[in-house]
Amino acid sequence: MSSNVTLKEIAQELGLSTMTVSRAINNKGNVEKGTRDKILAKAKSMGYTPNYLAKGLVSKKTFTIGVVIPEISHSFFPEALRGIEEVVYEGGYQLILTHSAEQFEREKKAIEMLKSKRVDGIMISSSQTKNDYSYYESLKNSGIPFIFFDRCIEGLGVSCISVNDKIGSKKITQHLIDHGYKKIAHLSGPINVSIGKKRFEGFEEAMEENGLAINDKWIVESGFQEEGGKLAMEKILSAPRKDWPEAIFAVNDPSAFGAIEALKGHGLSIPEDMAIVGFSDDIRAELLSTPLTTVKQPAYRVGKKAAEKLISIITSDTEHAENIEVLTELRIRNSCGAHK
Amino acid sequence: MSSNVTLKEIAQELGLSTMTVSRAINNKGNVEKGTRDKILAKAKSMGYTPNYLAKGLVSKKTFTIGVVIPEISHSFFPEALRGIEEVVYEGGYQLILTHSAEQFEREKKAIEMLKSKRVDGIMISSSQTKNDYSYYESLKNSGIPFIFFDRCIEGLGVSCISVNDKIGSKKITQHLIDHGYKKIAHLSGPINVSIGKKRFEGFEEAMEENGLAINDKWIVESGFQEEGGKLAMEKILSAPRKDWPEAIFAVNDPSAFGAIEALKGHGLSIPEDMAIVGFSDDIRAELLSTPLTTVKQPAYRVGKKAAEKLISIITSDTEHAENIEVLTELRIRNSCGAHK
DNA sequence: TTGTACGCGTTATCAA
DNA sequence: TTGATAACGCGTACAA
Numbered sequence: 001m002s003s004n005v006t007l008k009e010i011a012q013e014l015g016l017s018t019m020t021v022s023r024a025i026n027n028k029g030n031v032e033k034g035t036r037d038k039i040l041a042k043a044k045s046m047g048y049t050p051n052y053l054a055k056g057l058v059s060k061k062t063f064t065i066g067v068v069i070p071e072i073s074h075s076f077f078p079e080a081l082r083g084i085e086e087v088v089y090e091g092g093y094q095l096i097l098t099h100s101a102e103q104f105e106r107e108k109k110a111i112e113m114l115k116s117k118r119v120d121g122i123m124i125s126s127s128q129t130k131n132d133y134s135y136y137e138s139l140k141n142s143g144i145p146f147i148f149f150d151r152c153i154e155g156l157g158v159s160c161i162s163v164n165d166k167i168g169s170k171k172i173t174q175h176l177i178d179h180g181y182k183k184i185a186h187l188s189g190p191i192n193v194s195i196g197k198k199r200f201e202g203f204e205e206a207m208e209e210n211g212l213a214i215n216d217k218w219i220v221e222s223g224f225q226e227e228g229g230k231l232a233m234e235k236i237l238s239a240p241r242k243d244w245p246e247a248i249f250a251v252n253d254p255s256a257f258g259a260i261e262a263l264k265g266h267g268l269s270i271p272e273d274m275a276i277v278g279f280s281d282d283i284r285a286e287l288l289s290t291p292l293t294t295v296k297q298p299a300y301r302v303g304k305k306a307a308e309k310l311i312s313i314i315t316s317d318t319e320h321a322e323n324i325e326v327l328t329e330l331r332i333r334n335s336c337g338a339h340k
Numbered sequence: 341m342s343s344n345v346t347l348k349e350i351a352q353e354l355g356l357s358t359m360t361v362s363r364a365i366n367n368k369g370n371v372e373k374g375t376r377d378k379i380l381a382k383a384k385s386m387g388y389t390p391n392y393l394a395k396g397l398v399s400k401k402t403f404t405i406g407v408v409i410p411e412i413s414h415s416f417f418p419e420a421l422r423g424i425e426e427v428v429y430e431g432g433y434q435l436i437l438t439h440s441a442e443q444f445e446r447e448k449k450a451i452e453m454l455k456s457k458r459v460d461g462i463m464i465s466s467s468q469t470k471n472d473y474s475y476y477e478s479l480k481n482s483g484i485p486f487i488f489f490d491r492c493i494e495g496l497g498v499s500c501i502s503v504n505d506k507i508g509s510k511k512i513t514q515h516l517i518d519h520g521y522k523k524i525a526h527l528s529g530p531i532n533v534s535i536g537k538k539r540f541e542g543f544e545e546a547m548e549e550n551g552l553a554i555n556d557k558w559i560v561e562s563g564f565q566e567e568g569g570k571l572a573m574e575k576i577l578s579a580p581r582k583d584w585p586e587a588i589f590a591v592n593d594p595s596a597f598g599a600i601e602a603l604k605g606h607g608l609s610i611p612e613d614m615a616i617v618g619f620s621d622d623i624r625a626e627l628l629s630t631p632l633t634t635v636k637q638p639a640y641r642v643g644k645k646a647a648e649k650l651i652s653i654i655t656s657d658t659e660h661a662e663n664i665e666v667l668t669e670l671r672i673r674n675s676c677g678a679h680k
Numbered sequence: 681t682t683g684t685a686c687g688c689g690t691t692a693t694c695a696a
Numbered sequence: 697t698t699g700a701t702a703a704c705g706c707g708t709a710c711a712a
Contacts, residue, residue, distance in 0.1 A: 004458075006689055017699045022691065030697055047482060052456045053402070054689035056393045057704045064436070064457070072425065078418040085412065085439045094453055096404070097437040099425045113434055116392040117404070142387060287627035346705055357683045362707065370681055394705035397688045 005048045014042055025050070056118060065310065066096045066114035068107055070127040070151065075283060076299045077125070080150065083303025084123065091311050093120070104128045108135055121145040121314045123306055126153055129192055145313045149306035152194050152323075159313070161306035161324045165195050165279075168295040168328030169202025169249075172277050175293070175330060176247045177210050179337055181275060185218035185245035187232045187255050199251050199279060218245050222255045229258025237266055247275035247336070253282035253294055260288070260335075271337035281331050291333035301326045345388045354382055365390070396458060405650065406436045406454035408447055410467040410491065415623070416639045417465070420490065423643025424463065431651050433460070444468045448475055461485040461650045466493055469532075485653045489646035491534075492663075499653070501646040501664045505535050508635040508668030509542025509589075512617050515633070515670060516587045517550050519677055521615060525558030525585035527572045527595050539591050539619060558585050562595045569598025577606055587615040587676070593622035593634055600628065600675075611677035621671050631673035641666045 189196025256278030529536025596618030
């Protein structure tokens with residue numbers, strides 16, 4: 001139970017002052033080689049471990065970065081976390097990981113705790129769905145460096161590192177159009193969540209540029225889960241057959257999985273009766289009986305870029321806010337009729 | 341850039357002493373309701389955030405737990421992390437996540453940093469492969485509460501929370517035997533890795549208890565990846581058909597996936613020509629054209645139990661070390677002919 | 681109910 | 697090169 005050794009204790013053992021010991025241990029100059037060696041040896045034998053709480057208290061620097069994510073099991077996040085961890089480790093920082101479980105109240109509490117622990121900066125993937133900027137306005141005013149990644153709150157002038165959802169979404173819609181589909185439905189995410197909005201905009205833009213009409217009845221909010229995808233698809237299929245679309249663009253893969261279930265429930269085959277594409281390249285996408293065409297999200301790169309940006313902000317005070325968009329890649333498989 | 345407000349500053353604004361403010365904010369009694377309300381209002385308007393560094397310095401308690409994992413992207417760990425996070429959150433703690441990238445040197449450095457940050461306890465999934473206990477001996481002597489989970493160092497008298505690989509492996513072998521298979525092959529992991537060894541032992545025990553012979557030619561080391569599974573299977577199939585086994589037990593699901601590829605390459609169908617089972621319940625297992633029977637590893641429960649155990653150790657000093665083995669569950673699907 | 685002194689472990693600053 | 701002192705922000709123990 002060797003309680004924690006302090007600089008003072010080492011100093012006493014050696015008949016020196018605390019300051020000399022401190023200087024020796026932190027490699028500041030101005031310590032005679034002889035005493036230095038003695039101190040280092042003693043520190044080791046006594047099992048000294050520096051107290052970063054005390055250090056942080058005086059230096060105002062903790063070498064700790066807080067991360068707030070909405071859902072650890074989301075497959076995007078472990079990978080993003082790997083990217084974050086790598087950069088942060090290189091910079092000599094450590095990570096406090098917090099998890100909001102998709103609840104904005106928990107997100108706020110987590111951030112407050114991170115502030116209390118005096119982290120040097122915070123990386124946030126927000127679970128907020130409302131358009132209420134007030135919390136983040138005040139966070140910004142509090143002066144702590146923070147950035148958003150993946151799920152950003154816009155209009156605040158805070159850096160955002162995300163996947164370029166709009167371009168990815170536009171590309172995959174264009175892909176459907178290139179294959180001759182004209183009647184395309186979109187199972188959308190919540191519109192007030194940025195990725196929901198951007199994916200819709202990409203879809204919209206592709207349709208418009210190709211002079212295709214968007215049918216309001218084919219824009220159905222599904223949310224991000226399978227369950228919602230299934231319900232949304234059922235809704236579309238509840239219309240008379242002649243009013244059905246030819247292809248579906250789901251806001252993400254889970255939503256597409258749910259939709260596929262609904263399609264199968266109606267005895268429809270993919271892509272013959274209806275084509276479908278998703279977004280996110282879930283690990284299951286390529287294993288479906290008809291592998292799903294989708295958009296791959298470079299989660300690792302998002303995490304890496306985000307951590308780099310935050311550390312730049314922390315270390316240089318001239319760093320300005322910017323949005324960094326990491327580009328997606330199309331994963332063309334069978335569900336869109338690509339091989340017809 | 342409102343620099344951080346302190347109790348003292350609030351006190352000055354109000355013409356009170358620091359202590360009264362401290363008491364009001366921490367809900368200690370002995371503060372008149374009137375002054376209390378005034379203080380709370382002021383604290384809010386000034387944007388006060390308690391400084392946990394200072395708090396921790398005096399209270400010797402940081403409400404922070406360190407976690408050391410070898411590889412974030414391992415799918416087992418994000419899920420375990422979810423379990424850990426849930427328990428830790430309930431207890432009012434936060435998590436410092438560190439990642440050793442399978443390097444023992446990094447693991448040690450991470451632990452030293454966690455000690456310096458004065459975490460209340462540490463959860464370790466070790467990446468050490470050698471039988472050198474010295475580091476963990478000294479960590480134990482340092483008095484900081486810690487436990488191992490999933491990848492344990494044994495013989496130290498430190499608690500270990502892991503999956504019972506041997507029993508799981510025995511159960512799934514028994515399952516094959518119950519379905520009438522007698523000639524069973526095992527694609528094994530590396531024997532010097534504990535899970536490789538334990539899964540082999542479970543297999544061995546089930547075979548012996550049923551009086552079945554183990555054919556040396558049917559024990560092939562495949563490693564933990566698809567590639568190795570494929571090669572191992574090819575090796576078995578290179579023998580004359582009459583010497584083939586009837587069923588395969590692969591050390592994990594990826595290995596089984598590789599083996600399945602090999603089987604398909606030979607035009608064999610599952611389970612008619614050969615049955616196969618895996619281990620780990622990879623997310624892809626149920627999506628195969630013949631869904632794979634496998635053993636589900638309750639990563640979430642491992643994380644949960646481990647966090648609970650650590651917090652017990654932290655909060656009560658009478659808590660003793662113990663090994664907790666979380667039991668696996670069989671996931672019976674089609675690849676073993678269960679539905680014949 | 682409120683306030684005063686002191687200490688937690690460390691570093692910055694100035695003096696010796 | 698070394699040491700004494702104050703300060704970081706807070707809580708304990710005691711006194712008023």
